[in-house]
Amino acid sequence: MAQSASVNVAIRVSSQKVRLDQTVPVEVIVSNVSEKDAMVLRGKPAFNEAGGLDLVLIDSAGTRTRVPPTRNERTLDSVRAGSRRAVLAPQTSVVVQRRFRIVDVVSKPGRYALIATYASPLPTSDNRSVIDGELEGARGVSVPVALEVTE
Numbered sequence: 065m066a067q068s069a070s071v072n073v074a075i076r077v078s079s080q081k082v083r084l085d086q087t088v089p090v091e092v093i094v095s096n097v098s099e100k101d102a103m104v105l106r107g108k109p110a111f112n113e114a115g116g117l118d119l120v121l122i123d124s125a126g127t128r129t130r131v132p133p134t135r136n137e138r139t140l141d142s143v144r145a146g147s148r149r150a151v152l153a154p155q156t157s158v159v160v161q162r163r164f165r166i167v168d169v170v171s172k173p174g175r176y177a178l179i180a181t182y183a184s185p186l187p188t189s190d191n192r193s194v195i196d197g198e199l200e201g202a203r204g205v206s207v208p209v210a211l212e213v214t215e
């Protein structure tokens with residue numbers, strides 16, 4: 065089986081100061097910074113279990129609250145089995161956009177850190193689509209982005 069890999073994960077938000085009732089647009093960039101190795105992404109990255117992306121808000125006390133996942137037609141088992149196999153070539157990125165209402169995640173104003181993680185669902189051991197020279201199981205965590213939530 066191919067070896068495990070890391071990817072760079074970054075977050076872009078249009079404003080770091082948002083109202084509690086506001087919908088926040090977020091872009092998460094998953095990048096393969098390798099000079100030569102391709103990264104296997106199991107299906108298109110998305111904000112659900114099968115897509116591998118997760119957003120979390122962390123308050124000043126360190127309490128982590130997950131942004132609710134999006135709906136997905138694919139099952140985690142089908143992704144692990146290698147369906148919809150995607151390859152991220154060296155020195156390329158994929159951008160995934162998401163919008164969420166702050167009030168659906170937190171209930172009060174304050175200072176929060178937003179982080180994104182990516183964990184490619186691994187294929188099963190009998191998956192025949194693994195190709196030598198491609199890296200499996202890509203994982204990464206973004207640098208936190210500060211968000212100030214106001215009334």
